[in-house]
Amino acid sequence: MGTKLQQGKYTIGRVLGRGGFGITYLGANTFLGRTVAIKELFVEGITTRSSSSRVVPSQVEAFEQEKNRFTREAQLLTQFDHPNIVKVLDGFEENNTGYLVMEHLTGMTLAEKIANSGALKSDEVLTISLQVTEALEVVHQAGMLHRDIKPENIFITDSGRVVLIDFGTARHFEANKTSNHTRMVTPGYAPLEQYATSAKAGAYTDFYSLGATLYHALLGKAPPASIDRVTGAALEALPLPAGHPLQQVIGKSLSLQVQERPQNARELRQLLTRGVPAPRAAEPVSVPAPRKPAPSPPPPPALSPEEMYARGVRHQQGDGVLKDEKQAAHWYRQAADRGHASAQNDLGFLYMKGRGVVQSHAEAAKLFKAAAEQGHPIAQYNLAVLYEHGTGVTQSLVQAFDWYRKAARQDHLKAQSRLARMYEKGLGIPADPREALFWYEKAAEQGDLNAQYTLGQHSEKDENSNPARTLYWYQKAAQQGHREAQFWVAQSHAEGHGTPINLQQAAFWYRKAADQGHLDAQYRLGLMLEQGLGVSEDRKHALEQFQKAAQGGIVDAQFKVGLFFEEGWGTKSDPAQAALWYRRAADQGHQVAQNNLGVLFEAGHGVMQSLQQAIHWYRQAAQGGNAAAQYNLALLYEEGRGLVKDDGQAFFWFKKAAEQGEAEAQFSAGSMLEKGQGVNRDEIQAFEWYRKAADQNHPEALLQLGKMYEQGRGTPKNRAAAIECYQLAQDQGLEEAEERLKKLLKPRWKLF
Structure with missing residues (x-):
């Protein structure tokens, strides 16, 4: 639970289903804020999982074969874009196994539906069969066979859409040609030709399995295995009215002779859509001659096609009729x-x-x-x-x-x-x-908003385009509720693209996009609320926006949520929550979050105190170039806390931070150079680092710089410069600076 994939792009949640060859999880695309299903290759009996989530096979060759099969399934499904075939959105290898990212379907398999409700009604089975036929037509036109149609591989969504799933055993075929293939059978659903390793296969192979599935749906149980039917096992009568199309469809599809089954989806569809024949007329009987009937009223005038259509519209809309x-x-x-x-x-x-x-x-x-x-x-x-x-x-x-x-x-x-x-x-x-x-x-x-947005995109990419023209089309789409356009309009007002900077308008459009779930807009609106830009400063509502964006995976927003909980901005201070959100951002490489998490571990705020964890996170951030983390890591090396004291490593990290303008690090680097601590003594370099820190009004650096000017170390003596440095340090409360200033200003002559 919570495992990250593809550098945080996907998060794995609870298990949705488990089979012999894989596990399907509820997942999330954290960048798009979209729920997905993630299928992981995990073969029962030959794979285990290490503590780092890596899949470890006990039979490497067999596992590699399954991995190749899994890859073929992904490549096959990406060819299809059909409502009755499960959609694959992404595929990749990670943790030494394969993953498929698919659309998340809510509902149940046909097998689960039968188990919950028993045998289905004939009309419901007919609807299912038509939709599966649509899917198979697309698959067969691509030169593929599914080879494993059964109730477990037919999914019925809450909206009634029927979706064919699990193409793990699918293979290419050429009609009426014998081919060698791995024998994959599910007893009851597999025709005879699937029991052979070398046999002719075609669309009729899948139609046998579909017929068996429809048989199961009507009777609540699978038919006898085809190999048992050869030796006398019989099919049961179907609970269908006379002439129902499913009677012929299932009878033909379950024929043991391939030539008697439907040969293509068009033929199968014709059988399914053939209406129930009208009942035969009753035989005439002898009756007494009737009395002469009264004249019949004239028949009503025939309706015109327009009147028929109007009646259809009224019935569809419930206009004056049910x-x-x-x-x-x-x-x-x-x-x-x-x-x-x-x-x-x-x-x-x-x-x-x-x-x-x-x-x-x-x-x-x-x-x-x-x-x-x-x-x-x-x-x-x-x-x-x-x-x-x-x-x-x-x-x-x-x-x-x-x-x-x-x-x-x-x-x-x-x-x-x-x-x-x-x-x-x-x-x-x-x-x-x-x-x-x-x-x-x-x-x-x-007024087509997608066309308006597309024109905005084209204009934005055109080097010769007028930014005002770009804004014009984005504004048109934004006014109709296109959230990406709303975000772009907000950016334009915030940065002055095609219009003067207008922070009030920027905040307005960020809010519009944010209310529609645009994650970047939520983050930007949070920044404006935090700083009072274009809106009144409101840290409570800023935190709400940051939290929405953070839950959608925006790393900077996760950091902001951590910071707000640490500082108690817009909420009560909560170091534990701060640590939680810093950790989420830190896991995705946010260097400031990594440093701040290190500080919490070092101090034991919101987490159990751990110098080892502090060192880990300081090092992560320091190696990424974060100056504060470089300084903090240097201090631990200098003091020998949590690791072996190492002045050389301390100077290395102080210098790294100093080069990024960190005043404390500049002073520490100067001090180590002046003393020759962890580095060769060099008063000229020490003077330079003290001067850089003094330029940022660092009091101790000003004091040391004054001493070097006074004594002529690392620089020529300069009494006036020394006095100026001491005065600045004295202004910040350094007593030693005050004493040295008195000595320098004391008269140097004697009175007799």
């Missing part, structure tokens, strides 16, 4: 089938979100395209997004660019901003900075 997205989808479908573009777009949106209908990205894409081809700008934008990310369609940046451009030309705000980004990055089209700027400006002028 809000019901199933009814909305019904009416949108009626209008969409008659070519109504807005109905096609809005029904596509419901399919994207799985609201009122079974979620299907492919159906959403089909509907968006139908509307887009009629010139519907929102549908054009939505279709472009799907093409950009490969959701429900084969990814194509060229198609994405084309549809963004169509929507942008119809003044669709977000499309203009996305189109500008594609021109800027060269996505789907050769990079064209001028076109990018044109579309950013179009979007910005319509």
